[in-house]
Amino acid sequence: MIKAFVLLIFLFLYAPIVYVVASSFLDNGELTTKWFSKLFEDRVVINSFYNSLSLALLATLFSVIFGTLAAYAFLRTNMRLESLFYTPIVIPEITEALSLLLFYKIVSFPLGFYSVLIGHIAFNIAFVFVIVKARLSTHLKLVEEASLTLGANEIQTFFRVTVPMAMPGIVAGSLIAFTLSWDNFVKTVFTTGPGFQTLPLLIWSQAARGVVSPSLNALTTLMLLTSFILAYLYVRISIRRE
Amino acid sequence: MVEFAVELDGVSKSYSNFEAVRDIRLRIRKGEFFSILGPSGSGKTTILRLIAGLLFPDKGSIRLMGEEVTLVPPYKRNVGMVFQELALFPHLNVFENVAYGLKVRKVPEGEIRKKVKECLEIVNLDPETYSRRKINQLSGGQQQRVAIARALAIEPSVLLLDEPLGSLDLKLRQHMMSELKRIQKTVKTTFIYVTHDQSEALIMSDRIAVINKGSIEQIGTPAEIYETPATKFVAEFIGEMNFIPAEVYNGGLMSEIGYMKVSKLNGAKRVVVAIRPEKIKLGCSELDNVYNAVIEEVAYLGGFLSLKARINGICLKCLTPSDLRFEENQKVELGWRADDAIVFEA
Amino acid sequence: MKRLLAFPSLIYLLVFFYIPFLIVLLYSLDFPNLTLKYYFEILDSLYLKVFINSLVLAVVTTVLCLVLAYPVAYYIALKAGKWKNFLLILVILPFWISFLLRTYAIMTLLNPLGLMFTFTAVVLGMVYDYLPFMILPLYASLERLSKSQIEVSYVLGAKPSETFLRVTLPLSKPGIVAGIILVFTPALGEFVVPVMLGGTYATIGTVTWDLFLRYHNWWKGSALSMLYIAIVLIAIILYIRRSGRIEL
Numbered sequence: 104m105i106k107a108f109v110l111l112i113f114l115f116l117y118a119p120i121v122y123v124v125a126s127s128f129l130d131n132g133e134l135t136t137k138w139f140s141k142l143f144e145d146r147v148v149i150n151s152f153y154n155s156l157s158l159a160l161l162a163t164l165f166s167v168i169f170g171t172l173a174a175y176a177f178l179r180t181n182m183r184l185e186s187l188f189y190t191p192i193v194i195p196e197i198t199e200a201l202s203l204l205l206f207y208k209i210v211s212f213p214l215g216f217y218s219v220l221i222g223h224i225a226f227n228i229a230f231v232f233v234i235v236k237a238r239l240s241t242h243l244k245l246v247e248e249a250s251l252t253l254g255a256n257e258i259q260t261f262f263r264v265t266v267p268m269a270m271p272g273i274v275a276g277s278l279i280a281f282t283l284s285w286d287n288f289v290k291t292v293f294t295t296g297p298g299f300q301t302l303p304l305l306i307w308s309q310a311a312r313g314v315v316s317p318s319l320n321a322l323t324t325l326m327l328l329t330s331f332i333l334a335y336l337y338v339r340i341s342i343r344r345e
Numbered sequence: 346m347v348e349f350a351v352e353l354d355g356v357s358k359s360y361s362n363f364e365a366v367r368d369i370r371l372r373i374r375k376g377e378f379f380s381i382l383g384p385s386g387s388g389k390t391t392i393l394r395l396i397a398g399l400l401f402p403d404k405g406s407i408r409l410m411g412e413e414v415t416l417v418p419p420y421k422r423n424v425g426m427v428f429q430e431l432a433l434f435p436h437l438n439v440f441e442n443v444a445y446g447l448k449v450r451k452v453p454e455g456e457i458r459k460k461v462k463e464c465l466e467i468v469n470l471d472p473e474t475y476s477r478r479k480i481n482q483l484s485g486g487q488q489q490r491v492a493i494a495r496a497l498a499i500e501p502s503v504l505l506l507d508e509p510l511g512s513l514d515l516k517l518r519q520h521m522m523s524e525l526k527r528i529q530k531t532v533k534t535t536f537i538y539v540t541h542d543q544s545e546a547l548i549m550s551d552r553i554a555v556i557n558k559g560s561i562e563q564i565g566t567p568a569e570i571y572e573t574p575a576t577k578f579v580a581e582f583i584g585e586m587n588f589i590p591a592e593v594y595n596g597g598l599m600s601e602i603g604y605m606k607v608s609k610l611n612g613a614k615r616v617v618v619a620i621r622p623e624k625i626k627l628g629c630s631e632l633d634n635v636y637n638a639v640i641e642e643v644a645y646l647g648g649f650l651s652l653k654a655r656i657n658g659i660c661l662k663c664l665t666p667s668d669l670r671f672e673e674n675q676k677v678e679l680g681w682r683a684d685d686a687i688v689f690e691a
Numbered sequence: 692m693k694r695l696l697a698f699p700s701l702i703y704l705l706v707f708f709y710i711p712f713l714i715v716l717l718y719s720l721d722f723p724n725l726t727l728k729y730y731f732e733i734l735d736s737l738y739l740k741v742f743i744n745s746l747v748l749a750v751v752t753t754v755l756c757l758v759l760a761y762p763v764a765y766y767i768a769l770k771a772g773k774w775k776n777f778l779l780i781l782v783i784l785p786f787w788i789s790f791l792l793r794t795y796a797i798m799t800l801l802n803p804l805g806l807m808f809t810f811t812a813v814v815l816g817m818v819y820d821y822l823p824f825m826i827l828p829l830y831a832s833l834e835r836l837s838k839s840q841i842e843v844s845y846v847l848g849a850k851p852s853e854t855f856l857r858v859t860l861p862l863s864k865p866g867i868v869a870g871i872i873l874v875f876t877p878a879l880g881e882f883v884v885p886v887m888l889g890g891t892y893a894t895i896g897t898v899t900w901d902l903f904l905r906y907h908n909w910w911k912g913s914a915l916s917m918l919y920i921a922i923v924l925i926a927i928i929l930y931i932r933r934s935g936r937i938e939l
Contacts, residue, residue, distance in 0.1 A: 109766045112759055113781055116822065119796035120788075126799065169700040176697035184701060191708055195880045195923060197896060198715070198916045199708065201903050205718060205913070206711035225707040228700050242430055248399050249432040251419040253446035253499055263449070267436040286789035288883065293903070303791050310795050311886055315802045323795050327788060334787040338780060 120327065127320035138321035148305065148322065155301040158216070158291075159284035162223035166280045169224070170231025171273055175265075177232075178239050191229035199226065200293035207294065214296025222294045223284045230283060231276035238272030271340055278337045285333075286326055302326060347411035350375045350503050350535035351396055356405035358391055365391040366559040369405070373503070373537060378529050380538045380546040383556035384582065389539045390429075392556070393505050396537065398422045410502045420449075425496030425504040425534075429511055431488055433480045439465070439491050440476040446499035464494040467531055469524070486517050493528065503535040510545065522548055543583050547571065555579045577689040580619045587625070587661045589618045590691060598688070602656040606633045606683040615691040622664040624685040627652070627677050635680035640671050654679055719913035729914035738898070738915075745894040748885070749878040752817040756825040756874050757867065759818065764829035764866070765859075769838070782830070785823045790883050793820055798887055808890035816884040821877075825870040832866025833859070872930050876923045895919050 127138055142148050177185050191199065203222045212218055240246070246268065250260040288303040295304065302322065309319055351373040358365045366388040373379045381389045394400040395407060398419035406415045414422055434442050443461045452460070465472045468490040480488065489509060496504055506525075510518045526549050529536050540546055546553050547567040554564045555578075563575040574580035581588070591600035593614050598605040605618060626632060638654040638661070645667065652663040652671060656679075663679065671677065719729055732738075767778045785793060797819045798807070806812045836859065844854040882896025895915065902912035 105762055105766050105770070109763050109778075112763050112822070113778075115819070116781070116785065119793070119800045119819065123796045123799050169703060172696040173700035176694050184697070187701060187704060187709075191704065193923075193927060194712075195877055195919065197880055197882065197899060198920055199712075201899065201912065201916060202711035202715040203707065204903065205714045205909055206707070208909075209714060221707055225704060228703060232700065240435070242432055245428055245430055245432040246434060248397075248419070249426065249428055249495075250434075250445070251399065252397050252422075252424060252426040252505075253449065253495065254420045254423065255445070255449040256418070256420045259449050263445075264434060268434075270436075282787055286792055288789055288791040303789065306795060307791060310791075310798060313798070313802070313807050313887070313890070315795075315799050319795070320799065323792055326792055327796075330787045330792075331784070334784055337787075 123320050124324045124327065127317065127324040130317070138317045139325075141318050142321050142325070145318075147300070148302075151300050151302045151305045154216070154299060155285060155303070158220055158223065158301060159281050161220055162227055162284040163277050163280040165224045166227030166231050167273060167277050170228045170276060170280075171235050171269065173228070174232050174236035174239055174272070175269065177236060178241075178243060188229050188232045191226055192233065196226075196289045197293075200290040203290070204293045214294060215299045218294045218296065219291050219299065219301075222290045223287060226290065227280040227283055231280050234276045234279055235269065235272040238275060239269055243268055274340050275337060278333050278340075282330060282333050285329060348375065349373060349408070350377070350410060351537065352408040352411075353392070353395070354406045354408075356392075356395060356402045356407060358395060358400060358402050364559055366395070366556075369561060371554060371561070371564070373535060375410075375535055376533050378526070378536045378538065378549055378551045380540060380550040380553045381556055382540055382543060382546040382553050382582075385541055387541075387556045388559040389541075389556050390507055391559075393426075393507050393537065393539050396503070397424050397426050397505055423499060423502055425499060425501030427489075427492045427496050427504070427506045427509045429508045431492045431509075433488060433492055433495070435480050437480070438476070439470070439478050439480070439483070440472075442480065442491055443495045443498050445495065450499070460498055461494075464498045465490075467497060467528055468494045470494065485513055486521065489513070489521060490524075493525075497528075497532060497534070501534060503537055506536060506538045508540050508542075510540075510542075518545075525549060547583075555582065557582070574619070574687065577617060577619070580687060580689065585622050585662055585664075587620045587622065589620070589659055589661075591616055591618050600659075602636055602659050605686065607686050607688055608683045609688060611688055611690060613690040617689045617691050619687045619689060620661070620681055620685060622651070622662040624681050625654075625661060625663040625665075625679055626681065627654075627663060627665050627669065627671070627679045629680065630678050632680035633683035634686070635678055638677055638679050640673055640675045640677060643671050643673055715913045716917060718909050719917045721910060729910045730918070732911060733915050733918070741893050741895060741898050744892065745879050745896070748813065748817065748881075748892075748894060749875050751814055752821055752878045753825075753871055753875045755814070755818050756821050757870065760822055760825035760829055760870065761867075764826050764833055767826075768830050768833035768836075769841075779830070782823050782826050790820050794884050794887050801888065807888065810889070810892065813885055813889040813892055816888040817878060817881065820881075820884060821874045824873045824877075828869035828873060829863060829866040832863045832869075836862045868930055872926050876926050879922065880919050 128134055128136065130137060173188065200222070203218075203225075206212075207214060207218050243265065247260050247264055250264045251257075255263060286303050288307060291301055292304060292307065295301075306319060306322060309316065349372050351371065353369050353371040356369040357367050369392060371392075381392055383389045391400065395402055396409075398414065398417060401416055406413060408414065409422060409424065434445065437445065440461055443464055444457045447457045447460060461476070462472045465475065470487065470490050475483075475487070480491070483491065492509070510521050513521060522545060525536070525538075538546070538549065547570075550567055552564060552566055553570050555562045555570060557578050563570060563579045570579060571583055574583065580586050589600050589602060589605075591598035591605060593610060593616065594604070598607055598616065598618060600618070607618065610616075636656045638656045640652055641655050641660065642653040644651040648667055650665050650667045650669070650671060652665065654661050654663055654677065661679075720726065721728060763782075767775055767782070771778050794816055797816050801807050801812050801815065806815070840858060840862070841854055844858045845851075849857060880894075880896045880899070882894060882900050885892045885894050885897050886900075899912055899915050899919070902908045902915065
């Protein structure tokens with residue numbers, strides 16, 4: 104009985120996703136890719152895609168650098184300041200988004216690509232910090248010391264031991280940071296300005312009025328696909344680590 | 346030709362709020378298997394890390410093979426270290442782990458291969474089978490061997506071992522003890538072995554330093570440490586010991602169990618007398634000290650009986666061959682020779 | 692030395708997270724006058740309706756999630772056998788997809804069913820989005836419960852139902868509490884789902900959105916979101932008090 108129930112729940116969780124993906128390939132019951140080719144002809148879609156991608160890549164790059172350095176700094180030194188990294192994860196996203204909007208208004212920062220990017224980085228730093236820190240082996244300091252006793256100086260140790268050992272965490276952190284930025288909606292919508300639109304904003308602008316359309320299905324399918332690929336990579340590296 | 350591999354002179358090290366080691370003076374001979382034995386938190390690992398250069402002393406000086414190294418960084422000291430947690434490189438395989446120290450020394454590839462093979466053979470790991478293995482594919486005992494091989498590969502002037510057997514089960518630990526001894530005999534390097542386990546230290550060491558609260562209590566061979574402990578702490582920490590509080594009286598000692606003859610007094614008025622359980626003889630009246638006791642507990646240990654015998658308010662542990670038979674509540678005479686009792690200040 | 696590496700991040704968060712947050716607080720207090728008038732304004736009957744709306748939605752969502760998630764978590768943790776990892780991945784996968792996309796996905800299903808713009812639609816969407824957030828902590832706490840604890844209960848003579856009530860349920864309490872917090876607090880402020888599926892169903896989230904992006908009434912909007920934050924923080928503090936730590 105419980106088996107049937109569990110099956111039903113998973114059906115509930117995945118039916119809509121399967122339905123969107125399926126209908127993005129269907130036109131009156133016939134298989135087609137025309138919704139996708141339509142997407143690739145649409146200037147607005149291409150432009151938004153480009154915006155989303157550059158936003159996610161840059162946000163990932165900066166947050167990974169900042170967050171990783173911080174995680175390394177806080178390893179084994181339990182400074183009280185560490186809790187500052189957890190607040191952005193706990194605070195509801197909408198509050199963070201509107202506070203950034205107010206901040207930009209006060210300092211008269213122009214709303215657009217950079218205002219969105221800055222917000223994404225702030226949020227991602229916290230996630231990268233937590234993930235990298237959790238995956239930095241608690242043995243890291245010891246292993247670094249072992250390297251020193253074997254004759255490698257600090258710089259050799261950093262590149263031969265610290266970086267390779269931190270790599271799984273850095274990769275995992277990058278994947279999560281990219282995903283968080285790639286399909287982020289709430290922070291983007293609050294901090295964007297005229298002329299800067301991402302794919303989630305595009306979907307929202309049409310779907311918020313309850314409009315479902317085949318090309319929107321195709322776009323959603325593409326975004327889901329990206330998320331699935333990232334999740335798959337994440338699982339792969341997590342498993343290899345164990 | 347220098348006689349000592351490691352010399353510590355008046356070395357002290359404090360952390361922010363407590364003194365980890367105080368005024369340590371140690372001379373460790375070349376080729377010696379030397380153990381530093383003490384309870385956890387006694388400062389023994391600090392001493393090891395000072396020798397390795399992972400910590401620098403606040404006071405005092407350290408010499409390695411006669412050379413002053415007090416403030417030399419670890420990577421210029423050429424000491425091998427086997428960490429308690431092993432600290433193997435998880436991103437490298439067995440071969441790369443052992444070769445690491447040679448690679449950073451820019452040793453030619455061919456020589457590295459030869460040396461790694463040699464070191465793996467010393468620790469009884471077949472190079473053919475294990476070179477390409479990942480660290481997490483090895484058992485605890487095998488990881489131990491890789492850690493030792495990695496430290497030996499750089500031909501260290503001393504090999505420091507920080508409780509390396511702590512995480513192994515009893516059987517493997519006993520096996521690794523004899524392995525370590527064999528490896529030390531093969532490579533003839535000075536081994537400095539830190540442990541809190543007295544049996545490890547007694548079995549393997551040429552000499553032992555017993556350390557407590559950051560200070561050395563006694564340095565000596567295992568037999569010296571066991572038979573003539575220099576302090577009450579050493580007497581209590583190594584092996585089983587009975588303690589009887591007493592006061593000087595009439596050239597001997599008076600205690601709750603009665604008058605005791607001892608061979609030596611230390612000048613103090615209130616003292617503690619220490620007697621090993623195996624030195625107490627039962628059913629024998631021709632000894633310097635003889636008392637009437639009641640057996641309270643009998644435990645059969647195979648070749649031996651472990652007994653608890655009460656004399657007035659004092660309960661003494663005794664160890665006696667099991668060919669003698671005793672029962673609970675049995676009245677016996679027990680005693681010991683004056684020479685076997687050691688007197689400490691109370 | 693090493694600690695300096697934390698400074699770029701800390702300064703970044705200070706400037707772009709903590710200072711903006713402080714600004715919201717000041718706006719809500721009508722800075723520089725420092726009055727509570729905006730808080731009083733949002734306590735009138737119109738906003739009270741919004742609060743009740745949000746509360747009803749969050750409670751219904753949380754209860755439904757808990758009821759639906761518990762058997763799933765129980766099954767994955769204790770009964771799934773070789774399927775365990777696969778099912779776990781199926782639970783975690785939705786975490787990688789934003790609410791917007793998933794809400795859109797369920798919208799495509801609700802549309803042909805004629806359920807759009809109803810309370811049912813909103814609840815369905817909420818449960819759909821938040822269910823994984825409930826399953827995961829429940830799973831984590833049930834997973835920690837060892838089979839032998841349950842077997843001991845059987846050996847001591849407890850029937851399966853008694854064992855569940857006396858052993859399994861109490862031991863999974865940390866997971867239940869974590870799940871409730873993870874679902875209830877964000878659900879209270881949710882606005883993607885009500886807007887997309889509910890049309891005019893006003894919640895704290897949709898009103899905050901309107902105040903900020905439509906009416907530019909930052910003072911009132913700030914007061915509203917500070918109230919929301921206060922509720923979230925109280926929930927979290929209560930949880931930490933009870934369990935001594937945060938675990939997901």
